[in-house]
Each structure stands twice: as structure tokens, then as C-alpha cells.
Amino acid sequence: MKINASEIRVGMLLEYKDDLWQVLKTQHVKPGKGGAFAQVEMKSLNKNTKLNERFRSNETVEKAALDESDFNYSYEDDQNYFFINPKSFEQIDVKKDLIGEKGKLLTENLEVKISFYNENPISVELPNQVQCKIDTTDAALKGQTVSSSYKPAKLDNGLSIQVPPFIEVGDEVIIDTRNLEYVKKI
Incomplete structure (x- = not known):
């Protein structure tokens, strides 16, 4: 499906130069002189290389059909x-x-x-949130406030994350899969 260069967004997959590219960054520039363009940073899914490309706003690119x-x-x-x-x-x-x-x-x-x-x-x-169990974590220090500091913890699956001081070994917690951060205690 053809789209205008001005419609390119982060995360899109584009077919360009006989390869499949994932858009990492995009910036729409309108200089004082000349036409507007989109500066796009892409990563090849097949070759694992990066490419910076400049598309004029009236150009079209092929969006990958998934x-x-x-x-x-x-x-x-x-x-x-x-x-x-x-x-x-x-x-x-x-x-x-x-x-x-x-x-x-x-x-x-x-x-x-x-x-x-x-x-x-x-x-x-993955789903946005998954349930995990705390395997190991440090003891909370006296005087710490909940909002100001986090402590390291290791989950039962081996991942290391930061959790609030009131979380203890054996607690069930919800983890955000997009950024691997603590969401809440169950």
C-alpha cells in the first residue's frame, strides 16, 4: 500500500530498496527555502543495518502489508x-x-x-502486562519514601527490574512488557 512520506510514523514497516525496514525515528522538516521533507531513520529487519533517508513530502513509499x-x-x-x-x-x-x-x-x-x-x-x-513473582530483592532501608526510591529485584524468570521498597520476596507483581517496568503489586 502506497503512503505519502508525510504519513510515515515510528514503528511502521516499509518496503524500500528491495528490503523491509522498520521506522525508528521520523522528523518532518519545513525549511524556509525549498519544499518540506521527512527525515527518516530506519533499520533493516533482514540485514540488521540502519539507514537515514530523506523523502520529499510529495514522494510515496510502500508500506509493508502484514x-x-x-x-x-x-x-x-x-x-x-x-x-x-x-x-x-x-x-x-x-x-x-x-x-x-x-x-x-x-x-x-x-x-x-x-x-x-x-x-x-x-x-x-506480548500482552501489555504479565504477572510475575519476586525471587530475590534487597531489604527496604528505613527512612526511604515510596515515591522517591526503587530497589533492585530479580523475578522468578531471571529478569532484573526496579521495584518500590515495600515489595518483598514471594510477592506477585504486574510487569509492563513494553518497557519491563513494575506496574503494581497483586
């Missing part, structure tokens, strides 16, 4: 995470480096959205 499906997390091995489609029971595998650190938040039967481009998985979107 297929999105719901899957449930099943299990993992050394290189892959495995997901199953709850409707067709089709199983797919996704490379661990595609999900990265957030893969530690995957629990059995967790529902995720997987985006496909030409039938290849390119991104896995």
Missing part, C-alpha cells in the same frame, strides 16, 4: 520459541533473537500476536 495472528506460547529450545495457533493447532517456531529479553516473560499458554511478512514471522507482541 498478516497478524494470535498464538499461544508452548515451549522453547536452545534457539527457538514455539507457538501454537489455538484455532488451527498449527505450530510455528520463532528465533529467540527476534523476541530478545522479553522472551523470559513468556509463560505456558500466554496469548501473543505474531506479525508475518511473506509468511515469515517478523515480530511477536
Whole structure:
């Protein structure tokens, strides 16, 4: 689908120069002289390279058409995470480096959205919040106020996060999967 350069937004996937690019930054510039343009920083999903490109506002670019499906997390091995489609029971595998650190938040039967481009998985979107258990954390220091300071904690899945001082070992907490931050205690 063709879109104007002025419609490019962060997170979009574009087909450009025979590759698939994810938009990292975009800035619309209207200089005093000459026409307006969009300065776009993109990252190649296939080659893992970056590209800074300038598009005039009247230029068009091809927005990638993605297929999105719901899957449930099943299990993992050394290189892959495995997901199953709850409707067709089709199983797919996704490379661990595609999900990265957030893969530690995957629990059995967790529902995720997987985006496909030409039938290849390119991104896995976890729910915005997941429940985790505190494995280890430091003792709260006397005199600290809740709003001013956080302390380090390790979750049962191995992730390290910052939590308020009243959180203790064994507490169940909600974690935001987008930025890996503490949300609330259960």
C-alpha cells in the first residue's frame, strides 16, 4: 500500500530498496527555502543495518502489508520459541533473537500476536502486562519514601527490574512488557 512520506510514523514497516525496514525515528522538516521533507531513520529487519533517508513530502513509499495472528506460547529450545495457533493447532517456531529479553516473560499458554511478512514471522507482541513473582530483592532501608526510591529485584524468570521498597520476596507483581517496568503489586 502506497503512503505519502508525510504519513510515515515510528514503528511502521516499509518496503524500500528491495528490503523491509522498520521506522525508528521520523522528523518532518519545513525549511524556509525549498519544499518540506521527512527525515527518516530506519533499520533493516533482514540485514540488521540502519539507514537515514530523506523523502520529499510529495514522494510515496510502500508500506509493508502484514498478516497478524494470535498464538499461544508452548515451549522453547536452545534457539527457538514455539507457538501454537489455538484455532488451527498449527505450530510455528520463532528465533529467540527476534523476541530478545522479553522472551523470559513468556509463560505456558500466554496469548501473543505474531506479525508475518511473506509468511515469515517478523515480530511477536506480548500482552501489555504479565504477572510475575519476586525471587530475590534487597531489604527496604528505613527512612526511604515510596515515591522517591526503587530497589533492585530479580523475578522468578531471571529478569532484573526496579521495584518500590515495600515489595518483598514471594510477592506477585504486574510487569509492563513494553518497557519491563513494575506496574503494581497483586
